[in-house]
Amino acid sequence: MISMKSMATQLFCALLLIASVPSAVAGAAAVPLPTPPKSFSARFVETRTLPGFNQPLVSRGQVAFSRVRGVLWEVTAPYHYVFKMGPSGVEEQLPDGSVRRLDAEHAPWLAVVRHIFISALTGDTSDLEHYFDVRITALKVGRRIELSPKPGPMAKAIKHISVIEAGTPQFLRIDETSGGRIDIHFLDAQVTAEAP
Template sequence: MMLLLASPFALAQVNTIEELQQQLAQHPIVRGDFKQKRTLAMFDQPLTSTGQFTLDKTHGLLWRQDVPFTVQLVLTKDKLRQTFADQPAQVITAKDNPMAFYFSHIFLAVFHGDTEQLKQQFDMTFKADNGQWTLALTPKAAPLNAVFDSITLGGKSDLERLTLQEIRGDKTDILFSNQSYQPESLTDAEQAQIKF
């Protein structure tokens, strides 16, 4: 059973897409744990990984996988840095690979609950039932509809589940837990990672 820490400022219940947007946008920083399960059509067993994330709405995303091996990912508006274990970091800029950043910006919009930006790229279906909300995103056009069949978000007050269903049959399920909003600014260590 996962422990989910709700914000002391959390809405009692999310019943509309507008309330969801408000709820997900109200904190400048969200930290927590993730468990990711990737099911690939070519493999019998899913690939599972766990780690921690820090989402700073101004500066970007820190994503640290600890299991089964260490990977650090730092995503900002115009740069992506990936480090595997003790290997030298690989840095990609928006200029180097505009398509990677197109997908990265969509991913950040999903995390932020930026429904205005998502509306431009997806048909959206929102449901709220018994204290739980679900937002299903269906890509409208290329290149997203060539990769994803659907992206589904779900939770109570926070984003707790994210499912990426790909056209070719691969699927990624991410569960978020232990979310917190303190401290409300990046630590020195986080700043050193994100401002590269």
């Protein structure tokens, strides 16, 4: 059964893919590739524009990706929230401090996310192209990657995804079919040393 959650997960993995390994995506267009970063960290400012609302919700925080440890997405303002995804599953710490866990063993779709993630890191774009039509435009510094979902459940939720990268992710925009929009600006992004 395709749940809203798994659809969101597809979006999430796409987001992570694009944010973390744009050069791997570029491989599809036969552009000479730099070695994909095995890990990086950045600050972010996320603006969520909800359909029917004038006032968007702005949040700030930091993201860290490690091929070994997984993803850490930490919102620091306006409230504190932590999202961790590792090989064993997902853990969320809500603003009131309560923790929700999702065991990978009981959510096989998490394994799919991890698989796509690793495929992308190793330069395998077949998984991404399974969901999107990929178009790459060279910029003065870096490049713009445009993703249009192929017909299917993904296309029912996402209209378009746009990414700007220059070795590390700079900016990401997701336009949803509902009229909602997510803009994420990555600041001070840097490649970090991979933990042993």
